[in-house]
Amino acid sequence: MTTKIGFIVGSLREGSYNRKAAKAFAALLPADYEAVWLPIGDLPWYSEDLDTATPPAEWQALRTAVAPLDGIIFFTPEYNRSVPGVLKNALDVGSRPYGHNVWGGKPALVVSVSPGAIGGFGANHHLRQSLTFLDMPTLQQPEAYIGNVAKLMTDETHFIDGTTQYFQLILTKYLDFMNRLI
Numbered sequence: 001m002t003t004k005i006g007f008i009v010g011s012l013r014e015g016s017y018n019r020k021a022a023k024a025f026a027a028l029l030p031a032d033y034e035a036v037w038l039p040i041g042d043l044p045w046y047s048e049d050l051d052t053a054t055p056p057a058e059w060q061a062l063r064t065a066v067a068p069l070d071g072i073i074f075f076t077p078e079y080n081r082s083v084p085g086v087l088k089n090a091l092d093v094g095s096r097p098y099g100h101n102v103w104g105g106k107p108a109l110v111v112s113v114s115p116g117a118i119g120g121f122g123a124n125h126h127l128r129q130s131l132t133f134l135d136m137p138t139l140q141q142p143e144a145y146i147g148n149v150a151k152l153m154t155d156e157t158h159f160i161d162g163t164t165q166y167f168q169l170i171l172t173k174y175l176d177f178m179n180r181l182i
């Protein structure tokens with residue numbers, strides 16, 4: 001049986017470093033795991049007024065896609081020391097209607113990626129705050145603050161060996177953590 005892990009990238013940018021890191025993690029998944037990419041860029045802004053018996057189709061698609069997943073890996077940029085609004089919106093959409101939080105119980109991994117020196121620490125921890133409320137057990141160690149990312153890449157898609165090895169370590173720890181919970 002394949003274990004399905006949702007991949008969410010909090011950047012909509014074509015050349016996103018977070019997306020590059022996400023692809024590198026996906027390439028490291030063992031054969032019996034599948035990366036399920038969860039696009040979040042087209043989700044209408046969350047409003048309770050729209051959350052009726054017929055919510056926006058994009059919301060329903062996200063909720064339906066998340067529900068059967070075994071775990072979720074978030075890759076977040078840092079915008080003004082927090083998470084981009086598009087990522088927070090996706091969390092909000094999946095958390096409602098009240099009592100139907102599709103994130104609940106799913107083991108999570110938070111990876112923050114930035115060209116800056118502190119590796120998106122602020123975004124990483126703001127995201128963790130929301131995941132606590134969303135009832136997502138989240139890997140504590142090793143922490144994944146990927147700073148100075150431009151210097152960690154050998155070309156447009158590949159990371160230097162040391163970084164790839166660190167990604168492998170984080171991923172292995174996360175899969176072990178997740179498998180103990182599901």
Ligand SMILES: Cc1cc2nc3c(=O)[nH]c(=O)nc-3n(C[C@H](O)[C@H](O)[C@H](O)COP(=O)(O)O)c2cc1C
Pocket residue numbers: 011012013015016017018019077078079080081082113114115116117119120
């Ligand atoms: C609105 C905005 C706010 C930003 N704030 C921060 C910040 O607080 N910390 C940081 O390290 N980088 C900040 N940056 C720079 C991002 O880290 C950089 O654009 C990064 O490449 C975004 O991730 P991506 O490559 O996955 O799109 C900001 C960028 C934008 C557009």
